Amino acid sequence: MVRFEAVGLRYPGGGPHTGSWGPEALVDVTFALPPGSFTWLLGPSGAGKSSVLRLMHLALRPTRGEVEVLGLRSSRAPRAALAPVRRRIGVVFQDFRLLPYLSAFDNVALPLRLAGRPEASLRADVNEILKWVGLDGKAASLPPELSGGEQQRVAIARAVVHRPALLVADEPTGNLDNRQARRLLALLREMNRMGATVVVATHDEDLVARFPAPALVLRDGRLHDPDGARGIGADLTVDRFAPHPDAAEADDLAPEPPPPTAPPRRDPDLGDRRSPDLG
Numbered sequence: 297m298v299r300f301e302a303v304g305l306r307y308p309g310g311g312p313h314t315g316s317w318g319p320e321a322l323v324d325v326t327f328a329l330p331p332g333s334f335t336w337l338l339g340p341s342g343a344g345k346s347s348v349l350r351l352m353h354l355a356l357r358p359t360r361g362e363v364e365v366l367g368l369r370s371s372r373a374p375r376a377a378l379a380p381v382r383r384r385i386g387v388v389f390q391d392f393r394l395l396p397y398l399s400a401f402d403n404v405a406l407p408l409r410l411a412g413r414p415e416a417s418l419r420a421d422v423n424e425i426l427k428w429v430g431l432d433g434k435a436a437s438l439p440p441e442l443s444g445g446e447q448q449r450v451a452i453a454r455a456v457v458h459r460p461a462l463l464v465a466d467e468p469t470g471n472l473d474n475r476q477a478r479r480l481l482a483l484l485r486e487m488n489r490m491g492a493t494v495v496v497a498t499h500d501e502d503l504v505a506r507f508p509a510p511a512l513v514l515r516d517g518r519l520h521d522p523d524g525a526r527g528i529g530a531d532l533t534v535d536r537f538a539p540h541p542d543a544a545e546a547d548d549l550a551p552e553p554p555p556p557t558a559p560p561r562r563d564p565d566l567g568d569r570r571s572p573d574l575g
């Protein structure tokens with residue numbers, strides 16, 4: 297599903313058009329996440345979490361090593377091969393990236409509209425997801441009229457509405473209070489139970505304690521425990537998720553799951569024609 301092998305990543309350094317490169321932001325990162333796994337991505341600020349996520353949702357290619365996502369090896373793939381795989385990935389960006397001139401409803405509907413879903417059938421899905429994230433009363437609001445937490449929930453709804461096979465989220469609870477954060481995590485876990493592979497970068501230790509799952513820990517661009525990550529990665533399954541004593545409370549907070557229109561696709565060769573390319 298997701299495999300990193302001896303991955304190194306450098307960003308351009310010294311300003312644009314200088315042709316020089318900065319130091320390695322990621323160094324020899326190796327792990328494998330099987331389909332249907334839920335994984336925390338942890339580490340201090342600047343450790344490389346967003347960089348790992350950018351490689352996972354194919355916004356970047358590694359400068360060395362191999363990244364394989366949903367059957368595609370990104371370092372070797374031609375540009376045209378990236379788009380269909382990106383359409384099967386849901387992304388919650390740290391800075392939301394909502395379109396400010398579209399309502400919350402239209403932001404969430406965007407992936408389905410770009411994929412050609414008829415208006416009549418997408419309306420129910422979008423309304424259900426907005427309800428799921430507690431924003432059914434704000435469907436007509438524009439992003440600038442929403443609080444940071446509300447914008448974050450719109451971004452999460454947009455990332456999950458097309459049932460991606462892989463869902464990556466960068467600090468998805470950063471602007472939420474504790475209760476909302478637990479509720480949103482319950483939503484991501486529900487997506488995971490329905491089959492999506494989920495990777496969540498966070499600083500929120502309380503949240504990690506409430507939802508225990510295998511973790512990749514980065515320090516200075518390196519995996520803290522590369523051997524552990526390799527071993528855990530081979531062992532990850534949804535069934536082995538060990539509920540925290542507080543998990544029942546979190547489940548109580550979980551809204552009703554949306555109607556099961558279609559489960560996330562597992563077959564890497566099929567592609568998902570209903571999903572947009574937001575990247």
Ligand SMILES: Nc1ncnc2c1ncn2[C@@H]1O[C@H](COP(=O)(O)OP(=O)(O)OP(=O)(O)O)[C@@H](O)[C@H]1O
Pocket residue numbers: 307308318321339340341342343344345346347348
């Ligand atoms: N676009 C960029 N250009 C140059 N360097 C970058 C760029 N993005 C990240 N870096 C550098 O790569 C390293 C890792 O950054 P990254 O954003 O991946 O860390 P992070 O763990 O996500 O941090 P945070 O928790 O603060 O978001 C840092 O040294 C950062 O300065």
